[in-house]
Amino acid sequence: MWTRVWRCLWLVVTLMLYRAGGVVLGGVEVGEYLKDRVVGLPGQPKVSFEQYAGYVTVNTNDGRALFYWLMEATHTASSKPLVLWLNGGPGCSSVAYGASEEIGPFRINKTATSLYINPYSWNKLANLIFLESPAGVGFSYTNTSSNLKDTGDERTAEDSLIFLVKWFARFPQYKYREMYITGESYAGHYIPQLAKKIYEYNKRLSKPFINLKGFMVGNAVTDDYYDNLGTVNYWWSHAMISDQTYHSILRNCNFRLEDTSPTCDSFISYAMNQEFGNIDQYSIYTAPCGKSSGDGKKSSTRFKKSLLTLRGYDPCTESYAEKYYNRADVQKALHANITGISYSWTACSDILIRNWQDSDFSILPIYKELIEASGLRIWMYSGDADSVVPVTATRFSLKRLNLTVKSHWYPWYYSKQVGGWTEEYQGLTFATIRGAGHEVPLFRPKAALQLFKSFLSGQNLPANPTV
Incomplete structure (x- = not known):
């Protein structure tokens, strides 16, 4: 019983000393996290x-x-x-x-x-x-x-x-x-x-x-290659882009490279700017935000950089x-x-x-x-x-x-x-x-x-x- 009492007293004194500026025991400040x-x-x-x-x-x-x-x-x-x-x-x-x-x-x-x-x-x-x-x-x-x-x-x-x-x-x-x-x-x-x-x-x-x-x-x-390939596949399989654009991207984009070619970029840009329409790319079945996001979604010239810009952003x-x-x-x-x-x-x-x-x-x-x-x-x-x-x-x-x-x-x-x-x-x-x-x-x-x-x-x- 007395052991418990002394423990309680020690805790009370420690907290009082902390509030007065902290107490150091064995080189460690007790209750530092309380700050x-x-x-x-x-x-x-x-x-x-x-x-x-x-x-x-x-x-x-x-x-x-x-x-x-x-x-x-x-x-x-x-x-x-x-x-x-x-x-x-x-x-x-x-x-x-x-x-x-x-x-x-x-x-x-x-x-x-x-x-x-x-x-x-x-x-x-x-x-x-x-x-x-x-x-x-x-x-x-x-x-x-x-x-x-x-x-x-x-x-x-x-x-x-x-x-x-x-x-x-x-x-x-x-x-x-x-x-x-x-x-x-x-x-x-x-x-x-x-x-x-x-x-x-x-x-x-x-x-x-x-x-x-x-x-x-x-x-x-x-994985950059499979992420990019899977993303384009998703766009096509969810009717966000046309057959023609889908096949053009696959023919002209080498996703194994760190940067894509200008030709590839043009098809990606066309898909995002012309074929997607006014949707929330983070949730394609919900209404988009009414204000302009200003996050560069439609203006990025590199597919990989474009995806990096998109990830983690909710405009509303x-x-x-x-x-x-x-x-x-x-x-x-x-x-x-x-x-x-x-x-x-x-x-x-x-x-x-x-x-x-x-x-x-x-x-x-x-x-x-x-x-x-x-x-x-x-x-x-x-x-x-x-x-x-x-x-x-x-x-x-x-x-x-x-x-x-x-x-x-x-x-x-x-x-x-x-x-x-x-x-x-x-x-x-x-x-x-x-x-x-x-x-x-x-x-x-x-x-x-x-x-x-x-x-x-x-x-x-x-x-x-x-x-």
Whole structure:
């Protein structure tokens, strides 16, 4: 009994000392993470979970620091896994997309004056951490301006690993906790690359504290050749382009090259500008946004660069986020923009997208390596109404892995209706989400929550309509 009493007294004294400026025990500042606690956001409804946000410096010499936002689970957070969400672009914000319109607990109203609850938030099942990566995305910054023009896949993966190592030092209660990485689009590069970094890092430790158990990527950029081939195939099979244009693209475009020819570009441009019509390419069966996106969708002269520009962009809902996160009171509540960044917060960084450097032509070798060596739980999913990184592209890439089928193709269910279709392979599970666009949790939130639940549990998606 007295032991428990003394423990309680010690905790009270520690918290009092922290509030007075912190206490150091054994060289480690106790409760350092409490400095990042978010008491509440402007216009936020009351919630039962804790939030933390702030910066982790990943490169002292260049002054690179990454911004994160942790939203703990709604119930029994101490026993729930940790899930890192990454959006792609490259150069798009996980706060803008993942947190604010996909899997986070809050949604922003149209006037950017208040928040409301997302009933299908993934923090019902896990503690969620959203990372704005690389430096230059959202609130993440660098004091070396050249970093904005020489960033690529390798630095992004390395900085993300450094972020995690330092973040776990700040949040020791999450060390050894089951951890997963999820995300979408160009995070099809980020996530497997980071998973490989973590796997290699852990091999050097006798007791790894980053307890990575698996990852899941949606509408994932995977292999330039098969992604491009599968995208054109999707356009044709969904009647978005004519037979003539389809065959002209196949004859004149060599997708095995890093850059396409001017002739190829002209046919791609004709398809996108003349034959698509006024549609939302991220969700071809829903109404497009009324305003001009200004994202270069129709003006890109290179097919590959055009797809990089498209990925991760939603022209309507992001505008609410840009209004909200540029508010000074919101930034203060999130401990964001503490250095006075010289530019406004945006959902995607044009300068990063335009100047992206190293980009792996194919991520398939990483999948092969991790499937064979790591034992990680790996899932890929596709919203089947996305024409930007479509389901056909992912299926073409998966076929090249030559994986053994464990559970053959079948429909999966949620709320007594078909949620999509799935197939389980040796080392990887693939699922489609029926009627969902590029941002699956935005278009099919309830189905996405079921997908996430099955992924975390390691169970197959429900095969009967009673679920």
